[in-house]
Every structure is written in structure tokens, then in C-alpha cells.
Amino acid sequence: MAKVITPRQEDYSQWYNDLVYRSGLADQSAVRGCMVIKPHGYALWENMQAILDKMFKDTGHVNAYFPLFVPKSLFEAEEKNAEGFAKECAVVTHYRLKTDPNNKSKLIVDPEAKLEEELIVRPTSEAIIWNTYRDWIKSYRDLPILINQWANVVRWEMRTRPFLRTTEFLWQEGHTAHSTENEAIEEALKMHEVYTRFAEDYMAMPVIKGAKTANERFAGAVDTFTIEAMMQDGKALQAGTSHYLGQNFAKAFNVKFLSDQNREEFVYATSWGVSTRLIGALVMCHSDDDGLILPPRLAPIQVVIVPIPKPSEQIDQVAKTLMDQLKSQNIRVNYDQDEKNRPGFKFAEHELKGVPIRIGIGARDLEQGLVEVARRDTKEKIQIPVDKLSTEIPLMLEKIQINLFDRAKNFRDQKTHFVDDRKSFEEIINGPGGFVYAHWDGSSETENAIKESTKATIRCIPLDAPEEDGQCIWTGVKSKKRVLFARAY
């Protein structure tokens, strides 16, 4: 068997890169730091979009679209936000090219086409959106505004990795405006919960819900809520964030409304987003050395039928009947009729792409009315009577979905530790890695010292962690709650 992917144990990063490229999720592009999302990867994203979009609509949100460019003067209005993103902004300074007078086959930037005011390519859209909301909001009757947009953003990162961190990426960003602090906080928490449900129920990826520390908070936010997942190398990955923005943006953009008490007040805001990074998370959460393992609820193809050894009239007929039965149950099924490749090749190919279930139909089994059904997650193969498939397959898809979640959760739990002293903390972080719950004195100084010394950061202050007396592992100062530490992507 030709090996196409570096084994995880040999080199985890290389495994990830190999997987992304070999499985057809993405391709490298001619633009540094940017990738091409190939049809298989984009299909995954479309499935994520469809589900999230429905969840947003079900919670009362509507979609809209705001410009890619943000005038610099607007961008700088909310100081903390501007400062936080300043170092990674792409800036448009000119609007025209012209033929190079010294070389007619080349183009140069026309120095006469310099913009009066530079345009920032959005790294996030709070600025342009809040500048717009000012015009939309006059009265408490105009609130709340519950808008989401599907968009691309650009953040000029120094180092990129496919899906996990690229210069341009796709995401959704929700931006809501509210008349009261409570309502805005509830909104931020509600979307935090939506992300949790999406990660756990659809991606089969267990997450820890929590709040970010001041250091890790979104620039311009009062509070940032996060979901943190564990990857197979024990590192944490921030999979989604929801921010309570207080009145910071309302004040920066002068967005006021008249309350039902006839008082002028600043609007309360939230924003929340998940990106194509989720695809990277999905890959690193479940996949193995043979390729992707996709949760059935998101897999572009849930069931693939492979004729063995090749298509024939009899096999085609069984396959087509089966496809109709499965399709009528909204199962995404594909019949691999390609005559160029043999079954073994196809098996490997579909495993590489992460198809949850493979059905092998061969003349020999068919004589007994059987087909071979193989699960991608466990590699288990069983014989199933043809007439049982239309009931068995949906059940098996559900089993796979659940198994993936359970497996990921067990893995995470095994790599989760509770420690009470610096030495044990360092032993785990520097050794096997994983999540570490430990007491922390609550100061940024200590957080930074720990980061500097161990490269572990506070991923979040878990929302559901019990109060308990303890001492900061670094300074010995009293603490009432454990926080979650890990090295992170």
C-alpha cells in the first residue's frame, strides 16, 4: 500500500499538512499565506454554513453584507480594536495600475492614483458596521439589531497554516445591537451556546466553554467567551468566540438611542464568529494516519458505494435501488462507477477523504443477498443483507457520529489533569501535554510569566467550574477557581 500521509507519531504537523493537501481539502496557492479551498473542503464549509445559518436564523438573526474595505479613519475610531489589529492589516493605497514606461509588458502602480484616504482590508467588521448602525438606530424601537454576515477577512499573519491560520479566511461575523447590558450579555452567551451545540452535535468535537482572560480577550471587548477544543497532539484550539462589547463601539461611533424613558443612551453590542478554521479543527480532532475521518452530519458524502470488482448490470441495479432508498432519507450517497481504478484503490481513496460509510457490492456476496459495509471511524467491516441496508445505514451513521464524539471526549478526558503545584504543572505541559486545570491568582503578570516560562496560556476561565479554595501554582496567592491551561494553536 502506497503511503501518502506522514504518520502522526512521526511528525504531527506534517501529518496535518499532508492530510489537508492529499485529501483534497485545499491546495497551495500562488499567494503567500493564502490557500485554495478545493471542492471537498468547500463542500465541508458549505455544510457548516448551512447548519450554522439555520441556527442563526432560528435565534432571530438575519444576514446582510458590509464592505470589504474600511476607511482608515473609521478603523481607528475604537482605539483598542484598532491597536489590536493594526499590526496585521492589509492597506489599499492606490486604485490604478499603468503600463511601465520602461517595460511595456509590465505594470506599475500609478503614483498619480494615490487614495486620499487609505482603505483597510477588513480584519473584522465592527468599525464599518457600527458606523452604519449609527444611522439605523434612533429609538429603542429600532433595537435589537441582530445581523450576521458571511464574509472573507484578511489578517496579515507572520506564519500561516492551512485552515488554522491563513492570511485570508472565510467566516461569519454576527454583530448585534441592544438597548440593555443584560440583553447584550445574554445574546453573547446565547451565541456561545450555539457554537457549543454546533461543535459538539455536528462536528462531534467536545469543547470547554469559558471566558477569556484580559490578555486573551478580543481587542475592544468587555468579555470574550470561547469554546476550546483539544486536538490529538494535546494542544488546545480556540474554535469560536462570542464577545460582549459593552458600549465601547457605541461610544467610539456615537451610536445612541432614546430609551422608553425618553433618555439618550449608548447602545450595547455583541459580536461573534467562527471561521474556516473549524475545518482544521475537524481534521485534527478525528482523523487518523489513513486520512480524514468526517462526522456524518458534516460529511459531503456520507455513504459511498463501491462495485466489486467493477460495475456490472447486476451490481448497478442493486446500487441504484439502494441509492434511491438512502436519498429518500436525505442521506448523501455516491456510487463510485469509475472503471479506471480497482476496488483497493477506491477503498483507500474514500478513506483518505473521510467518507463515513463504504458499501462494497460484489457478485459473490450478492449471491447470498449480502453486501460489505465498512465504517471509516472504526475500520470495522460487516456483512449486511441488502434488504436491511435502508434501515441499518441511517442507524450506523448516527452511531458513527456518537462514537466520534465519545472517542474525542475520552481522549480529552485522559489528557486533562488537575494540578496544584508548579512542578507537576511543568511536568505535564512539557511532557505529555493536554489540558491542565490549575489555580491562578487572576493577574496578567502571572499569566504572562507562565506563558513565557512554559508556552502554556490560559485558554479560558471555565464557566461551569465549581468554586473551590486553592493557591495559585505560580505565586501561591489564594484563588477560588481553577482555570484551563494548555499550549494552543
Place this chain on the structure above:
RNA sequence: CGGGGCGUAGCGCAGCCCGGUAGCGCACCUGGUUUGGGACCAGGGGGUCCCAGGUUCGAAUCCUGGUGCCCCGACCA
């Protein structure tokens, strides 16, 4: 931006030290035999050897300068 490594066919690489006009595996095309876990045989197509300059009768190979990419760190979703 620091520290490493690499640019030779679509992909992965050898050749470079010691200059002589480019090769291997996979992929691709044609024909045939095959077909229950990445088939085999035969034939075939495909290269500005990253770019520019220099040394030389002659440069993938030596020298100089660019440039691009990858990995590790700092920054970050």
C-alpha cells in the same frame, strides 16, 4: 523579523562534492492481460535544472547577487 532547510517533469526525489549537455519512482497517454484492499507487461509523451550575472571550449554542477517556498521561534482566530 531571527534560526535552519530546500528550489531539477504534475508530485516525491537522485545527480552537484570531482563541470562533458539530465535521470529514477509515482502520476499521465496507447495497447494488451487483469480485477474481493492502493494490479501487471510493453511502448510513449512531458524539463527556461528558481532568476540574473560571472568563470569556462563547455555549467543542473563552480563563484556572486537576487528571489520563492517549507520547517522552528516571536505575533495571532
